[in-house]
Amino acid sequence: MSGDNVPSKPAAETPRQNFLLGCVLVAGFVVFLVSARTPIPSGKENRRNAIPFLREQFPDLEVSPKDSVTAPVAVVFHLIRSGEPKLARRAIEFAADQEFGYAAPYVIDRLGGDDAELERAAQHFLRTIAGADYGPDTASWRAWWRNPTRNLFGVSVGRYTFMIATTAAVVLCGLMLAALGWGLGRATVANMGVGLLALSWFMTMSHLFLRFVGSSDTCTFGPDRITYFSEHGRTIGLEDAKISGLGLPILFIAVFVLVPAALVLAYEVFIVRRRKKATVEADRAGVG
Numbered sequence: 001m002s003g004d005n006v007p008s009k010p011a012a013e014t015p016r017q018n019f020l021l022g023c024v025l026v027a028g029f030v031v032f033l034v035s036a037r038t039p040i041p042s043g044k045e046n047r048r049n050a051i052p053f054l055r056e057q058f059p060d061l062e063v064s065p066k067d068s069v070t071a072p073v074a075v076v077f078h079l080i081r082s083g084e085p086k087l088a089r090r091a092i093e094f095a096a097d098q099e100f101g102y103a104a105p106y107v108i109d110r111l112g113g114d115d116a117e118l119e120r121a122a123q124h125f126l127r128t129i130a131g132a133d134y135g136p137d138t139a140s141w142r143a144w145w146r147n148p149t150r151n152l153f154g155v156s157v158g159r160y161t162f163m164i165a166t167t168a169a170v171v172l173c174g175l176m177l178a179a180l181g182w183g184l185g186r187a188t189v190a191n192m193g194v195g196l197l198a199l200s201w202f203m204t205m206s207h208l209f210l211r212f213v214g215s216s217d218t219c220t221f222g223p224d225r226i227t228y229f230s231e232h233g234r235t236i237g238l239e240d241a242k243i244s245g246l247g248l249p250i251l252f253i254a255v256f257v258l259v260p261a262a263l264v265l266a267y268e269v270f271i272v273r274r275r276k277k278a279t280v281e282a283d284r285a286g287v288g
Contacts, residue, residue, distance in 0.1 A: 024192050028170055028199045035166045035203070036210065039150035039159055041129065042234040046098035047073050053094050054221070057087065061222040071219035073100060073235035074228035078221070081106040081238065085115040092118070096125040102236045104129055104145055111138045132156075163207050170200040198260070205256045213249055214242035 050072035054063060057079075063071050079091040080103055088110055095103045107122045119136075126141055127133050130148070134140040147158035174196030181190025214229040216239065227239040236242075 020188060020192075025195045025199060028196055031166050031170065032199070032203045032206070035163045036207065037150075039148050040101040040104070041099040042101060042236070043073070043095075043099040044232075044234045046100075047233070047235070049098055050076050050094075057090065058222070064220045068217075068219060069233060070217065070228070070230040070235045071226075074217075074219055074226050074230075074238065075221045076100065077103050077106055077228065077235065077238055078224065078226050081109060085113065085118045089115070089118045089121045092121045092125050096121070096128050099129070100235070101129040102234070102241070105142075105237070105240075108138060108141045108145060111136070111141065160211075163203075167200055167203045167207070170196050170203065174200055201256075201260060205252060209249075209252050212243050213252060214244060216242075216244040 047069050051063070054061070054072055054075055063075055065071060076091050076095055077100075080088050080095065082088075083091060092103075092107055092110070095107070104126065107125050110118055110122050113119060123133075123136065130144055131151075132149070134144050147160045149156045149158050150162070151157075152162070174193045176193065177189050177196065178193025181187065181193055214231065214236075216227050216229055218225060218227050220226070229236050229238075229241045229244070
């Protein structure tokens with residue numbers, strides 16, 4: 001019969017099987033949370049210390065808006081990036097003491113100059129934040145910032161390397177379980193695979209969204225107008241840290257929704273309809 005190669009519909013799950021399915025998905029979500037964590041300290045708990053520092057350096061200037069807890073840290077980042085060497089050195093030393101790790105790209109840009117004290121302060125900051133020494137070369141520190149490392153069970157692993165590896169592992173497990181479940185007619189196994197594939201898609205889009213998309217804020221410090229990004233009370237960079245605007249978030253949401261919808265439609269067309277056709281042909285053959 002033409003329907004012999006069509007996988008049969010798995011039987012419905014029992015409550016125990018549903019519980020097992022839920023445990024697998026929760027475990028996968030925990031893996032996602034671990035992979036999403038950044039090894040870069042934000043210094044969020046020290047953010048209010050930026051106001052006294054700025055007042056000490058610039059008694060006549062104020063940060064606006066005054067009630068912002070993230071704007072003063074953004075000003076410190078701005079001083080590191082654009083301040084003259086002596087001022088930038090003091091800002092870098094302060095950022096190192098407060099563990100403002102997201103200042104790293106602007107500290108890296110100050111490497112390789114003629115000011116020996118600024119160079120020492122920048123190197124000290126980077127070693128403190130990274131927990132390792134990548135040498136005096138600017139390129140090596142930029143490579144570290146593109147994929148900052150974390151220690152997992154004694155092994156140094158890049159943040160984005162870990163993200164890609166864990167997401168790929170979830171995809172592979174999902175495909176294997178889905179294929180095995182449908183082949184054996186085991187609903188629980190098949191649904192575990194489908195659930196893990198859905199989770200891997202969520203992980204992929206979430207990682208990309210967190211990496212590239214953000215909502216920008218602005219503040220002023222004297223004559224300077226500063227654009228920066230913040231998340232959950234953490235200052236994570238100046239205007240070059242992420243991409244703002246409505247276009248990219250809308251694109252992410254559209255892709256996030258439309259790709260699974262297209263897969264469901266394809267499943268309906270090529271699997272469900274084929275199964276129904278095979279069932280009708282089998283019924284006709286039985287009647288004959």
